Amino acid sequence: MNMAMSFKNLLIEVRVYPVTSTRHRKSVVWQQLVLALLLAVASYSHADNFKPFTADSFAEIKASFQGSEFLVGLWSVDCPPCLVELNMMGALLENNPDLPFVLISTDPISDRESAMEFLEDFNLHGRESWMFADSFTERLRFSIDPNWYGELPRSYFFDSEHVMQSHSGIMTMELLAKWFDRELSL
Amino acid sequence: MIKTVLRRSLLSGAAALFLQGFSVAALSQSVDCEANTSIHCGSAPSAVFDANGRLWTAFVQSEQVFVSYSDDQGTSYSEPVAVNPIPEDAEHNGENRPKIIVDQDGTIYISWTLKTSPRFTGEIRFSRSTDGGKSFEAPRTINDDNLFAGHRFETLYQNQAGHLYLTWIDKRDLEAHLADDREYAGAAVYYAVSKDQGKTFSDNYRVADHSCECCRIAIAPRGPENIAILWRQIFGETTRDHAIAVLTPNGATLETHRASYDEWQIDACPHHGPTMVQSSLSGDYHMSWFTNGDLHQGIYYGKFSFDSQQPDQVYRVDGSPGAGHPYLGEFNDTLHLIWKGFDGEQSTVQLIRSFDDGASWTDPTVLATTTQGSDHPLVVTHDDGLYLSWHSDEYGYVFQKFTDRSESLSSD
Structure with a gap:
């Protein structure tokens, strides 16, 4: 199309x-x-659905999930453990397509083509996806979470009241089941 | 198609920094980065002084590594000379930048990491100039395994004996294990040595298995012949703290010790390598690093002694979120530590000093600030003091002596 x-x-x-x-x-x-x-x-x-992530974007994402739980996965094309996590998330979402999951790549949006290749590999290219669109990355990171030091992968779960929980490193199925408070299977 | 014209507004020499107590503004010049190759437009610069006091820099712009010098300590720069005439995807980020060393004879050595197409792979590239930077030899690949594997995060160092050491993070052992369906945590640390001013390099030598995959390595001298290196290592399954080792020019790793005990249990990429200098007072090793471990969180300082084989005087430099990327320098028996922080509005480069070999520290002083994107701050050592080397979108490349300023700002 x-x-x-x-x-x-x-x-x-x-x-x-x-x-x-x-x-x-x-x-x-x-x-x-x-x-x-x-x-x-x-x-x-360029036929991808990456949106430019700026200092206001995280507020926008939260607003779009008002009253609902959602999961955020931060990743980069330059992060080997992120691939392990994306692989798992791809499989998980295949079985649970309704799981609210938003991807944010910390790579500059000019690298969208290589980022897209990764997401296609894990069948995640149809998901809501953002890429950093401001070289002042410190401010972008701060807008997500002032307590995040930039390590990847990094993930956040917001419950329906938007109480936030965070995790550094590869997410596990146990963690996701706990966050979503239901049984999930790959 | 719309072309974005990048323009770097530059602040001139002494006015370049916002120093505590000195309010400075005034834009003095600007560079059109669409039309020019310039250290202000390029990214991830490194800098070093040669024996005659000329400042040499290396940076990446449009897939080329360029070298440019300054005879007025960073106010103006020579026309950049390309090291690789054929563009290649040279890495240019905080942890992965081109390195430059100029030896006593004026031979210029350059290294960088070439990003190759399979994911997370790269090659360690090296070139040199024997005609004072007019021309550079065709770049060579130093990793000798002929594999499309990860060879990245290189560091270049020349010691007193003139041996040129190249160390890097290497994934050949990971690949070999994966091919046999065996697990292998992290990557490995490798090195090679040139004893003939970069004409030839030794075989590649392995220092350690199971290093972290994505952090710069710090190097300091260990006697005239050997070097000490500090890197983020995986201890046990997932603890990413630091290790220190002594390497010889003949490929032997003499000793390896754990250098930090932070208990950072993480299966992730911190992209946050350590810094290290040898103390002129004690011969011990000043180290600084970032961690988010169970025991420590933030930027830390510690002194390592190969006698006690333990880190000592461990001190939390900055535990505030956004603090990172420390860099150490020593001048006149005073230890200086700079690092970058972010307060929600602006990035700051801060400085603390120790007059007693790292036992106690001054309060922080703000050296520079920006409200735009910026590189890691680096320290360049010279006979007359220490210099801040820092690239930002707002000011371009700033090169500024900070030891004079810090003396006048001394509160003790």
Whole structure:
């Protein structure tokens, strides 16, 4: 869908290129095609659902879950233990698709393509996902939790009254079952 | 397509820092980072003085490592020279930056970590200049296993005997274990040595299994020939505290000890490596590190003696959230420790000093602040004092002597 749409937009744009003579028409059409393909590929690679995480985003996330419990998983493409956790979360969500889970990558949003590859591997690419979009990362971390030192993976559980609990390191099934107060299976 | 034009507003030399008691503002110049290669625009710089007092810096911009020097202690810089003419994905973050050393003869040594395509993999890269920084030799890969495995977080050090040591975090043993379906916690620490000014390097030597995967390694001298290294190590299953070891130029690890007892039980990446200098007063090792363990939380100082084989004088430098990335320097028998903190509004670089070999410390002094993103603060040692080396989005690269200031700010 995304690909088709960007293709269409692109053709409209390319058509305004001046065609100076019929002699060159063939090569211009060819150029248009190549350009269209290139740009379609480029926009396809941005066909992700990452939202830019700024200093106000965490409040926005909390507001969107007002009155409901939710889980936040912070991760990075540069964190080997995060992969272990993402792998587990992918499997868990397959069996429990309604589990409210929000992903926040601490990588700059310019790295969205490599972050997307990770999420696709674990079938997490359809989940609500944010990426750090401000180089002042200290402020972003502070907006989530002033008591978080930046270690990853880091996770937060908010109950329906938004009482927060936190965990550093890989989450375990026991911890998640305790937080959500129900039996969960992989 | 919209191009973002980055502009670094720079504060000039002495006005660059916001020092306690000195209120300083005034933007003096700016650099268009879209059109220029400059240390102010690049990221993760390192700096060192050569024997003639020239300041040399290395930084990354657009997948190239550049070297640029300053003859006026950081006010102006030479046209940067690319170390790798072919761009490659050189790591450039707080824990992973290009390193630069200039020896007595003026030979310039550069190392960095090249990010390669399988996840968490990299190569340890090295180059040198034998013509005073006009040109650099083609970069070489120093890890000798020919594996697409993790070789990252390198540190470069030259000791009194002139031996050039390269240490790094290595995952070849992890890969070998995984291939045999065996478990292996963390990574390993490896090193290589050059005894001919970087012309050739030794084989790779393993120092220890089960290091933490993602923290810089600290190096200090141990006699003229050997070095001491400090790194985050996994003790038991998940305790990520610190270890210290003595390495020889011939590949032997003479002794390894536990250097910190914080009981940080964590299966995660702290991205937070230690700092270490050898004491000129006692010959012991001043260490500082970050932990969030059961016993200690925050930035800590400790002194390690190879006689007692224990950390001593352990002191909590800053336990407030957001405090991290300490760096030590010693000048005139005074120990200086800087680190970065965040108070909810701004990042601060703070300084404490010890006049008694780390037994007691002054109150903190604020050296610099920013309300934008910034690198880890580093200390550069020179004959005439200690300098702060710090890159921020707000001010570009700041290089500023802080020992004079700290004397005048002394409250004791």
